[in-house]
Amino acid sequence: MITQTPKWPVYVLGSVALVWIIPLVGIIAMSIRPEGEITSGWWTIEPFTFTLDAWREVWVNYPIGRAFLNSLAVASFATVLPVLFAPAAAYAFHYLKFPFRRILLLILVNAFVVPNQVVIIPLFKLWRETGLIDTYWSVVIPFVGLSFAWAVLLVKNFLSNFPRSLIDAAQVDGCGHLRTYFFIVLPNTITAMAAVGILQFMWTWNSLLLPMLFLRENATLPVMLSTISGAYEPNWDQRAVATIITSILPLVIFLFFQKYFSADGKNNSGSKG
Amino acid sequence: MSVQYGSILTSQTQAGPFAGLATRLFGGNLRRADWIAFALLAPTLIFFSIGVLYPLFETIRVSFLDWTGLSQPKPAGFSNYTKLLSDANFWNALRVTLTWTLACTGISVAIGWSVALISGLAPKQTAPFRVAIFAAYGISETASGLMWLGILQPDFGLLNGILRLVGLEGWASPWLGEPSTAIWGVVAAYVWTQAGLPLLTCYAAIQAIPKSQLEAAHMDGASHFQILRYIMAPLSLPGVRIAIFINLLNSLKAFDMIHILTSGGPIRATETVGYFMYQESVIYFKQGYGAASTVVLLLAVIVCSIPLILDKASESK
DSSP states (O other): OSSSSOSSHHHHHHHHHHHHHHHHHHHHHHHTTOOOOOOOOOTOOSSOOOOOOOHHHHHHHHHHHHHHHHHHHHHHHHHHHHHHHHHHHHHHHHOOOOHHHHHHHHHHHGGGGOOOHHHHHHHHHHHHTTTOOOOOOOOHHHHHHHOOOOHHHHHHHHHTOOOHHHHHHHHTTTOHHIIIIIIIIIIHHHHHHHHHHHHHHHHHOOOHHHHEEEEEEEOHHHHHHHOOOSSSSSSSHHHHHHHHHHHHHHHHHHHHHHHHHSSSSSOOOOOOO | OOHHHHHGGGOOOOOOHHHHHHHHHHOOOOOHHHHHHHHHHHHEEEEEEEIIIIHHHHHHHHHEEEOOSSOOOOOOOHHHHHHHHOOOHHHHHHHHHHHHHHHHHHHHHHHHHHHHHHHHHHHTTTTHHHHHHHHHGGGGGHHHHHEEEEHHHHTTTTHHHHHTTTTTTGGGGOGGHHHHHHHHHHHHHHHHHHHHHHHHHHHHHTTTSSSHHHHHHTTOOHHHHHHHHIIIHHHHHHHHHHHHHHHHHHHHHHHHHHHHHHHTOOOOOOOOHHHHIIIIIIIIIIIHHHHHHHHHHHHHHHHHTTTHHHHHHHOOO
């Protein structure tokens, strides 16, 4: 690396990062202070009263445990299904030749252009007619459908670096395509699928529009969060608690895996490593 | 490669159970390997057809109908689209979308790229700051919006609090309640969630620069600024390009943040086309009209992603 590291980037980026840290500090402060102190400014230092009342009240006043389970169910189903199906599709597109292969692949990988807004009205009518409204399927189906655009592309790109000699060896040893897929390719796509799974879980856990319209009886956390504020008082403290509960799981997963996304200080292209 | 591969498969030719139908559909060319391919694809295609293709075609179909909830749908030709063109609210939505998309993309990428470049000079010491900015990408727009209310709220928000503290009382304002400033409040909160992505892609591009190249520049007496300007900046451009596309598409499709902070208000000052569509079809139940505006949104996204689509067309051989 460069022989001397300058000091100024630390100060500059430290002050930029403050903008990212302050809203987090704010929401934590709001969740542990009485509402009276919040409305005179959550950042004020005097007087500071520590209280967990809001944490207790939010459990009493809102079905937050139920919403947590709904979010967990929706995000898990919407993650497991693409993780199971995308490698199979990518395998077929990458190694097999079949009619309409190229046009199917083009339609599938370019579906990333479709905004959620396009699917809401037709699906709302479809779910109402089929009785799927307010079931997990009503959001899982579009989430899974929309995920294939990038999930299939990601796994297919991964497969283009996959050693073909392994596949050929399996074929020579008498493996059909299904067995080659299940025993040779699938175990090796786990890294690619982990990336797909983490991002998909985070996105579906966090999304608001589809669950807000399709899951009115089974609100997920973001949907419940968007409705918390009493008729006569805005419930700032309880809203802050619900905000933290909504964010904690994706944030923990994200921080745990962030090294996985950002290759930190490592690269293989340099002569000195 | 795949052509060569196909030749292994032809030896396994065998009629499937629906050979008759298949023969008619594909002219007798459907082999056993094709059945395996479609079996592997089937779950993907089923979810994709119900969850994406059907609603896509249905939206386009409805956009050519005169349909306002209670009435029977009637064919309407292009009348929904011509009505959009004469709707001042739609023009307003287009204007807001343009400001919103350019501002969100420009500011997110500018911040992410600069942070990536600067931290390229001291990667180890600045790692926690990168994590902080990147982590916000993992928080939902709903939650981030509420966190930003703590900053922008008129009575006890931090921004007005600081202004009062330093004696700029007159500058304090209900940021989200004022038509001229509301969009910038929402932009700030949205950029907060989105800047992590350009940071990630640009930083990855900078990390891929061979260390020897940076060291050589340093030995030749290049200053930190010159290394940043003439080596890191140009070599991180691929990361910038990807980030611009992703952020552009994300902000065109944005809904959650706008919904949680302003619901399109005050007086439609933050109503993008993506939100206009929601108002017309979900709130006012003008289905045909709402669908037409959704098709316009779809076209906007497609136009912005033409370079990406061309990329994929050449890739997917």
